[in-house]
Amino acid sequence: MLSQRSPSDEYYQQFTIHCLNEPRKNAKDTELYQMLRIENDPINNFEDLQLDLKFFPHLFPYAKNGQYSERKIKLTSSEFVKSQLMSMNSSFRKDSQYLFFLLHESNLRALKAGIYHKLNTINMRTKLTASKCLELLNNNELEGNLTTIFAKLRNTSQYWLNPRSDIETMITWYGPVTFFLTLSPGEYNWQRLDFYLREMNSNVENGKSTSNLISLDSVSTSRIVDNEFKAMLDFITSKDAPLGKVSHYAWRREYQTRGLQHFHTLLWIEGAPIIGENTTDEVVKFISNTITCHKPNEHDFPTISERIEMYQTHKHNSYCMRSKKTGTRIVSSCRFGFP
Numbered sequence: 001m002l003s004q005r006s007p008s009d010e011y012y013q014q015f016t017i018h019c020l021n022e023p024r025k026n027a028k029d030t031e032l033y034q035m036l037r038i039e040n041d042p043i044n045n046f047e048d049l050q051l052d053l054k055f056f057p058h059l060f061p062y063a064k065n066g067q068y069s070e071r072k073i074k075l076t077s078s079e080f081v082k083s084q085l086m087s088m089n090s091s092f093r094k095d096s097q098y099l100f101f102l103l104h105e106s107n108l109r110a111l112k113a114g115i116y117h118k119l120n121t122i123n124m125r126t127k128l129t130a131s132k133c134l135e136l137l138n139n140n141e142l143e144g145n146l147t148t149i150f151a152k153l154r155n156t157s158q159y160w161l162n163p164r165s166d167i168e169t170m171i172t173w174y175g176p177v178t179f180f181l182t183l184s185p186g187e188y189n190w191q192r193l194d195f196y197l198r199e200m201n202s203n204v205e206n207g208k209s210t211s212n213l214i215s216l217d218s219v220s221t222s223r224i225v226d227n228e229f230k231a232m233l234d235f236i237t238s239k240d241a242p243l244g245k246v247s248h249y250a251w252r253r254e255y256q257t258r259g260l261q262h263f264h265t266l267l268w269i270e271g272a273p274i275i276g277e278n279t280t281d282e283v284v285k286f287i288s289n290t291i292t293c294h295k296p297n298e299h300d301f302p303t304i305s306e307r308i309e310m311y312q313t314h315k316h317n318s319y320c321m322r323s324k325k326t327g328t329r330i331v332s333s334c335r336f337g338f339p
């Protein structure tokens with residue numbers, strides 16, 4: 001197994017080759033990475049040693065029923081993880097150390113699957129042996145070959161190669177995307193989320209704020225955000241067709257710094273005019289039919305009016321305001337052109 005080397009390491013640790021947010025270092029592969037000693041067989045450690053039982057005695061007080069424990073009906077790893085996170089017993093999903101442990105284990109499984117796949121798909125006659133691997137490393141040829149190894153490891157650039165080419169194919173076949181829709185939760189004022197988290201964690205004292213509950217129970221938060229997004233997608237693609245009849249769509253989930261997920265969605269609308277092909281009038285008519293800047297009367301529609309005020313109204317801040325020099329004066333203006 002390949003890992004990154006640090007001068008202080010006695011045992012080489014199991015990290016992904018590039019730290020995900022780090023710029024690539026220009027050094028020879030052999031300077032950056034080392035092969036782990038084979039006899040350690042680190043990939044199987046989780047399985048053989050039942051590390052979850054040993055690391056988390058407070059979750060497994062009887063040292064039983066861990067991920068790799070014997071059981072009558074065999075569970076796949078993902079089935080096991082799901083059953084832990086969805087369990088009535090909230091201590092698993094509320095232990096962030098355990099969540100990261102499961103993530104790490106799942107990353108290793110993805111890498112292992114990638115390596116097996118790589119070894120199996122290579123031409124049988126040039127099968128990748130340890131010596132061949134070392135030769136590739138020394139000749140700086142290994143990195144170019146890592147695509148298939150990392151393809152299953154979420155959020156590596158190799159992982160995104162497939163979805164990206166899918167989108168490119170969709171654009172080629174279905175034409176330009178009609179709407180780019182971003183859905184982001186406003187968790188601070190989201191009563192349903194607050195209600196759900198209190199319901200799920202009824203043993204938590206009442207004084208806690210919504211954001212406290214979110215960090216306490218990130219799994220339940222993710223579940224409700226996911227459910228709400230799917231419900232929104234169902235509505236958008238339903239026969240009520242609020243944005244027009246959706247012929248195709250694609251979406252991607254992202255996490256931002258504050259840790260909550262948001263969704264980017266591409267929608268292809270049937271019969272949508274295309275800028276440059278259709279007349280300006282047709283484009284304007286389509287947009288006017290679908291999008292409005294009208295704000296409903298706050299007396300008749302208090303809720304929607306309040307939401308528009310809160311979420312759909314641009315308020316200037318240091319990010320959008322730019323100072324521009326016009327002649328002798330310095331004027332600051334909004335980079336998005338809002339008055």
Ligand SMILES: [Zn+2]
Pocket residue numbers: 314315316317320321334335336338
């Ligand atoms: Zn602004």
